[in-house]
Amino acid sequence: MQDWKRNKASFGAISLGPVLWLAVFFLAPLAIVWAYSFGRNAGLTEIDISGTFANYARALEPLYLEIFGKSVAVAAITTAICLVVGFPIALGITFASPRARPWMLLAIMLPFWTNLLIRTYALITVLRTEGYVNKSLGWLWESASGLKALIGLAPLSTWEPLPLLYNNFAVIFGLVYVHLPFMVLPLYAALDRLDKSLIEASLDLGAGHFRTITQIVAPLAAPGIISGIIITFVPALGAYLTPDLMGGPDSQMIANVIERQFKRANDWPFGAALSFLLMYATFILIALQALRNRKAETRA
Amino acid sequence: MDRRMPLSEFRQNRRSILKSLGAAAVGISFAGALAGCGSKEKAAGTGTGEEPKLNFYNWDTYIGETTLGDFKGASGIDVNMSLFATNDELFAKLRAGNPGFDVIVPSNDFVERMVKADMILPLDHAQIPNFKNVDPAFIDVAYDPGRKFSMPYTWLVLGIGYRKSKVKAKPDSWKVLFDSPEYKGRIAVLSEAGDMFRLYGKYLGKSVNNLTSDDLKTIEAMMIKQKPNIKAFHEDNGQDLLLSGEVDLVLEYNGDLAQVMKEDDDLDFIIPKEGSQLNSDTLCIPKGAPHPKNAHAFINYLLDAEAGKKITETILYPTPNAAAKALMPDSYKNNPVIFPPADLLAKCEYASYNEKLQPLYEEAFTRVRAA
Numbered sequence: 001m002q003d004w005k006r007n008k009a010s011f012g013a014i015s016l017g018p019v020l021w022l023a024v025f026f027l028a029p030l031a032i033v034w035a036y037s038f039g040r041n042a043g044l045t046e047i048d049i050s051g052t053f054a055n056y057a058r059a060l061e062p063l064y065l066e067i068f069g070k071s072v073a074v075a076a077i078t079t080a081i082c083l084v085v086g087f088p089i090a091l092g093i094t095f096a097s098p099r100a101r102p103w104m105l106l107a108i109m110l111p112f113w114t115n116l117l118i119r120t121y122a123l124i125t126v127l128r129t130e131g132y133v134n135k136s137l138g139w140l141w142e143s144a145s146g147l148k149a150l151i152g153l154a155p156l157s158t159w160e161p162l163p164l165l166y167n168n169f170a171v172i173f174g175l176v177y178v179h180l181p182f183m184v185l186p187l188y189a190a191l192d193r194l195d196k197s198l199i200e201a202s203l204d205l206g207a208g209h210f211r212t213i214t215q216i217v218a219p220l221a222a223p224g225i226i227s228g229i230i231i232t233f234v235p236a237l238g239a240y241l242t243p244d245l246m247g248g249p250d251s252q253m254i255a256n257v258i259e260r261q262f263k264r265a266n267d268w269p270f271g272a273a274l275s276f277l278l279m280y281a282t283f284i285l286i287a288l289q290a291l292r293n294r295k296a297e298t299r300a
Numbered sequence: 301m302d303r304r305m306p307l308s309e310f311r312q313n314r315r316s317i318l319k320s321l322g323a324a325a326v327g328i329s330f331a332g333a334l335a336g337c338g339s340k341e342k343a344a345g346t347g348t349g350e351e352p353k354l355n356f357y358n359w360d361t362y363i364g365e366t367t368l369g370d371f372k373g374a375s376g377i378d379v380n381m382s383l384f385a386t387n388d389e390l391f392a393k394l395r396a397g398n399p400g401f402d403v404i405v406p407s408n409d410f411v412e413r414m415v416k417a418d419m420i421l422p423l424d425h426a427q428i429p430n431f432k433n434v435d436p437a438f439i440d441v442a443y444d445p446g447r448k449f450s451m452p453y454t455w456l457v458l459g460i461g462y463r464k465s466k467v468k469a470k471p472d473s474w475k476v477l478f479d480s481p482e483y484k485g486r487i488a489v490l491s492e493a494g495d496m497f498r499l500y501g502k503y504l505g506k507s508v509n510n511l512t513s514d515d516l517k518t519i520e521a522m523m524i525k526q527k528p529n530i531k532a533f534h535e536d537n538g539q540d541l542l543l544s545g546e547v548d549l550v551l552e553y554n555g556d557l558a559q560v561m562k563e564d565d566d567l568d569f570i571i572p573k574e575g576s577q578l579n580s581d582t583l584c585i586p587k588g589a590p591h592p593k594n595a596h597a598f599i600n601y602l603l604d605a606e607a608g609k610k611i612t613e614t615i616l617y618p619t620p621n622a623a624a625k626a627l628m629p630d631s632y633k634n635n636p637v638i639f640p641p642a643d644l645l646a647k648c649e650y651a652s653y654n655e656k657l658q659p660l661y662e663e664a665f666t667r668v669r670a671a
Contacts, residue, residue, distance in 0.1 A: 043417070044413060044416060044417035044655070045395045045396075045417050045419070063663075063666065063667055063670060066670055067666070067670055070670075128544060128546050129544070129545055129546050130544055130545045130546070163485075165546070166531050166532040166546075244535065245535075247532075248531065248532055249527050249530045249531070249532065249533055249669065250527070250669060250670070250671070252666070252669045252670065257666055260493075260662055260666070261662075262392060263386065263388030263389065263391075263392055264388050264492070264493060264494070264658070264662055265658065265659050265662035265663075266388070266391070266658065266659075267659055267662075
């Protein structure tokens with residue numbers, strides 16, 4: 001492979017487009033919002049960028065910190081469930097026959113081709129009081145009750161639909177549903193590269209399946225697991241639609257609060273400050289991961 | 301006011317419209333289209349001297365099914381309609397300058413807000429002769445005296461939608477939603493902070509426009525106390541929650557309830573005895589509109605009796621267009637949900653925009669939701 005340093009001109013020419021694109025459509029708008037976060041509302045549409053830190057001070061009040069904390073907790077639980085559910089799936093795909101594998105991957109990716117809003121509404125129709133889950137469970141309950149009565153036992157009490165929607169459970173369920181592919185795909189990529197003879201060796205040397213997974217597969221797949229965790233956690237932390245549509249009275253997450261600042265409260269400076277706090281948190285996470293990688297490299 | 305129409309409801313509402321109007325709707329649309337071809341108003345449109353285009357920024361499902369086509373037939377002007385879901389979205393989009401809209405449909409408090417922010421063009425009444433069709437009650441309104449900036453398009457009122465078989469008595473007080481565990485877990489209220497605080501104020505016997513910071517504290521404490529009894533803060537899709545049996549009582553707009561009541565006999569709507577809050581959606585021309593003359597012609601067309609009738613048949617909201625209302629069937633005119641009794645309406649108020657209180661409402665509501 002040629003070193004890019006030897007062909008600076010052609011490298012520069014090729015990278016000019018993407019760099020310009022990033023600068024104009026990503027960095028510049030971000031810089032404007034960043035500047036807003038040091039401003040205050042000077043009128044209905046005017047923002048006076050005065051260099052104040054008042055927005056950040058307000059964002060660090062206990063009220064907003066608690067909402068941040070709650071969002072982190074929800075995102076962490078979501079990520080943990082995705083990992084526990086996604087790992088066996090990724091493992092299954094890795095060891096499936098070469099003919100079945102593309103179909104299984106397709107099944108994982110298929111939901112990506114459907115709009116998030118449509119998937120969320122579909123989930124609502126499944127989970128609501130009169131939804132498919134409750135209807136099926138209700139039918140089973142009634143049948144069991146009827147059977148018991150048939151053989152002379154006291155019938156079951158009347159069926160109470162489960163509260164599956166408009167609570168924190170629904171938010172986490174929805175987030176797991178949406179983010180599972182983000183976890184499975186990097187896990188699969190890591191597991192697929194794994195040298196299968198190591199697994200065979202482990203099994204041949206007398207380790208059980210579980211021990212092989214925890215002591216051989218998991219450590220070797222660690223980079224995939226970590227990127228899966230980050231790629232799931234970051235969007236889950238900024239989730240907005242799912243808590244909005246599926247959450248109950250106390251399911252608001254930080255993104256919902258940010259949205260309200262930009263719209264209903266018409267307080268862009270404060271919304272900008274909250275957004276940047278969220279972004280800083282994400283940056284720190286990614287920086288920690290990069291640091292870890294470098295340490296691992298130097299050790300190796 | 302679920303003009304934002306979640307996908308699941310799209311078919312439902314369409315169906316309800318067809319069901320309610322039956323074959324007549326088809327007949328009317330054809331007649332309308334043919335009348336349009338007669339081009340009796342062609343001169344007016346070409347007379348604007350502008351290119352035959354117009355950008356209309358509207359709520360979803362908030363126009364007659366053939367209205368835009370009819371207007372093109374009558375005037376030759378092509379209407380390009382895009383949709384917004386909330387007033388805040390509309391405001392946010394126009395905040396940094398008009399991206400090219402000619403006619404917008406803000407609600408009353410946003411008319412005030414946008415006029416204050418110098419975002420709206422004054423209307424030339426000489427170009428809107430159909431202004432004569434507007435019910436006189438809607439002309440000298442507090443948010444726009446003399447209708448200098450806005451023409452009324454619809455009006456609506458908040459109240460309680462409920463399932464008749466699931467309530468013990470008519471829920472004729474805000475108490476059932478705001479201050480009582482009677483219907484625990486079967487209630488959904490609006491997630492709009494300002495509306496919620498103002499209606500709590502109404503429940504406490506105050507005017508929606510006279511709340512003090514002490515009132516806000518009292519109300520916040522009441523909301524936190526009531527929160528465990530509430531199933532969801534809905535985003536203006538309360539009628540769907542009610543229709544699907546998710547909740548039995550819901551804070552919603554009368555027009556939305558009128559739509560779902562066509563599908564389910566067991567639903568009803570009531571304005572609580574303490575009074576409520578009125579809203580009105582209006583037609584305005586934003587500053588920087590590329591086709592102001594076409595915009596006037598379009599607003600004038602929407603205020604036409606026949607065009608207004610077709611719009612009303614589709615959206616089923618109360619119309620401030622007296623001439624259009626006169627053409628509507630009795631089932632609409634005498635519908636107590638669409639046109640609530642006058643004595644109750646007398647207790648209702650329009651909310652005016654309050655620059656200082658709005659962020660306080662939002663922050664208090666964030667506290668309530670985090671509590």
